[in-house]
């Protein structure tokens with residue numbers, strides 16, 4: 568009995584030290600002893616699975632920067648500020664090259680829609696070789712993400728990690744996808760499928776970032792009333808593409824009977840989350856309390 572108890576004790580002791588030193592030595596993780604984050608191991612996110620190893624995602628950040636793809640980013644000159652964050656999140660194929668002064672140069676996590684995977688594969692040497700330090704999190708419906716050989720996007724990703732073995736590509740599990748739908752239902756009272764809409768990449772990014780980040784700064788995202796505000800700034804939908812106007816696109820999506828993203832509804836929910844989480848929206852600034 569005594570033997571077993573001392574065995575258990577030394578076992579826990581070993582774990583205590585293992586986690587302590589392991590976390591101190593993690594590059595990119597700011598480990599502050601005696602702070603509220605004391606002894607917090609790297610968080611495991613079981614809803615995100617590595618395509619090559621089938622291991623779940625490990626991710627734990629202090630202050631995160633989520634950089635919007637919006638034309639609002641043009642001329643903001645917040646690149647240096649963004650690059651000082653402990654984790655920098657971008658979405659879909661948003662570029663940094665040529666836009667560094669406004670959006671920064673580093674990318675730690677890139678959350679990508681299944682429909683944007685072909686866009687990344689137009690430039691695979693950049694995304695999966697040069698930017699091999701970036702973690703890719705791909706979301707998509709089961710029909711495209713299934714692993715039995717019939718998921719066309721999963722197949723593309725599988726091929727990609729065969730060619731680029733250092734690429735860190737994760738896919739969202741079917742269970743996690745339902746969980747994200749469930750949150751939409753809980754927050755809006757609407758069933759996403761019945762309402763004929765798709766969740767946005769921003770939605771999936773927020774849900775993971777709220778689990779992985781101690782605090783979040785969101786750059787370049789407009790709020791739910793922005794497009795109805797007197798004298799709002801008219802900008803392109805994406806900072807890296809001319810043509811489509813941001814507010815036109817938002818209205819089009821919000822009212823599309825099928826296949827739209829409810830960007831405006833989602834922004835209302837983000838504002839609510841910002842009241843209970845450490846989330847700040849800047850450029851343009853939101854006041855949420």
Ligand SMILES: *[C@@H]1O[C@H](CO)[C@@H](O)[C@H](O)[C@H]1NC(C)=O
Nearest residue numbers: 695696697698699700732733
């Ligand atoms: C990862 O990226 C770095 C920097 O771009 C590059 O030097 C290195 O060769 C890449 N590693 C692999 C295995 O592709």
Ligand SMILES: *[C@@H]1O[C@H](CO)[C@@H](O)[C@H](O)[C@H]1NC(C)=O
Nearest residue numbers: 784847848849850851852853
């Ligand atoms: C927005 O917030 C940032 C950071 O809090 C601040 O530096 C900036 O002056 C604000 N801009 C406006 C227009 O209020």
Ligand SMILES: *[C@@H]1O[C@H](CO)[C@@H](O)[C@H](O)[C@H]1NC(C)=O
Nearest residue numbers: 790792793796851853854855
């Ligand atoms: C939303 O954005 C508009 C335009 O920037 C601003 O006037 C308004 O105060 C913002 N509302 C909130 C709640 O942040």
